[in-house]
Amino acid sequence: MGQPADVLFDDDALSADVASAGEEVAEPLRRLSGGRDEPLKSEDCLQHQMIRAALQWKALACGKQDLQQWRAEASDITHILKDFVDFVALTRAVAMQHSKAGWPRLEHLLGLAALRLKLDPSPALAKMVAERVGLMIQHPGVVDHLEIAAACSIRLATVRNALSRREMRFRRGEGVEIGEAMDWMIKRKGFLYPAINAASRERRINGRLAAAHLAQLSEVEHRRQISRLRLSEWQVRATGQRFAINSQGIQHCLMMVSLDDAEPLKLLGAQALENRSDDPAARLYQESFLTAPGQQLWQFQVPTMAVLEGLIDYFAKGSVREESLSKYSGTRA
Numbered sequence: 001m002g003q004p005a006d007v008l009f010d011d012d013a014l015s016a017d018v019a020s021a022g023e024e025v026a027e028p029l030r031r032l033s034g035g036r037d038e039p040l041k042s043e044d045c046l047q048h049q050m051i052r053a054a055l056q057w058k059a060l061a062c063g064k065q066d067l068q069q070w071r072a073e074a075s076d077i078t079h080i081l082k083d084f085v086d087f088v089a090l091t092r093a094v095a096m097q098h099s100k101a102g103w104p105r106l107e108h109l110l111g112l113a114a115l116r117l118k119l120d121p122s123p124a125l126a127k128m129v130a131e132r133v134g135l136m137i138q139h140p141g142v143v144d145h146l147e148i149a150a151a152c153s154i155r156l157a158t159v160r161n162a163l164s165r166r167e168m169r170f171r172r173g174e175g176v177e178i179g180e181a182m183d184w185m186i187k188r189k190g191f192l193y194p195a196i197n198a199a200s201r202e203r204r205i206n207g208r209l210a211a212a213h214l215a216q217l218s219e220v221e222h223r224r225q226i227s228r229l230r231l232s233e234w235q236v237r238a239t240g241q242r243f244a245i246n247s248q249g250i251q252h253c254l255m256m257v258s259l260d261d262a263e264p265l266k267l268l269g270a271q272a273l274e275n276r277s278d279d280p281a282a283r284l285y286q287e288s289f290l291t292a293p294g295q296q297l298w299q300f301q302v303p304t305m306a307v308l309e310g311l312i313d314y315f316a317k318g319s320v321r322e323e324s325l326s327k328y329s330g331t332r333a
Helices: 011-033 046-061 067-097 104-119 123-133 145-152 156-164 178-185 194-199 207-214 263-267 282-289 305-317 322-329
Strands: 220-226 231-236 242-245 254-259 271-275 296-301
Touching: 011 046, 011 067, 011 104, 046 067, 046 104, 067 104, 067 123, 104 123, 104 145, 104 178, 145 156, 145 178, 178 194, 194 207, 207 242, 207 305, 231 305
Parallel strands: none
Antiparallel strands: 220 231, 231 242, 242 254, 254 296, 271 296
């Protein structure tokens, strides 16, 4: 625990473990199957297929692909992925039989893949995928301290400290509810699956996720980075309204905007609203945003993707529609 997933599951290290484990299990497999003494050298040999499967599992476990993309790429090798699950179980049995350390990296890889499936916002789809490839999702709906630490590449002590400070509610005998855990994990720099929060409209987001989402929207354009303020400035094409976000933020998504009336921001779900007009650094901000004289400068948190899109809709149309309130913030005027 605590080691970055990309380092732990380095391609060469994974391949070496699979090759080493394969050598250990090859002999009993040959004896049981009555096969030849010489291992196959073609691309169809067990070792080659298991390395291929390990790298495919890595793409899911390390958050390199979303579940839909991973399923599409893995559709032709589902049987090999399932064979890899059996292969790892066999290596564990062989290691225990001979009192060897085994290959915990491979077991950790599958454990992380199962965790990724558990966290998916479509539990039914995740369960179907798990069953097809031979994985078991244990205790659906909750995660324990080990899983939280693994998903964030942090030490167990860090998670235990957070639980003791009641940053998450741990239900004895069960764990932390997945939604609550996701909102905590998104604030960790090493969290492997931020894309899940971006896809789940009610989950917490941060500045990095917001910036990535804005870059895909046709309604806005990125104007520049304000390095001295650690902000990125954006402009709504339809109205010219400018705003800024902390595009490298991990803990929260902070937005700054110059407006006369902040009430619509509250209605749309903005949190921790703060008037920065009289801030000692207000002139610096106003110069950066090229605000009109007399306009107030507001800073606030954007908690979810739903709220972010509601704000962009408001900036583009200049009014708050009732359907926007119900769609984006769950609040009606």
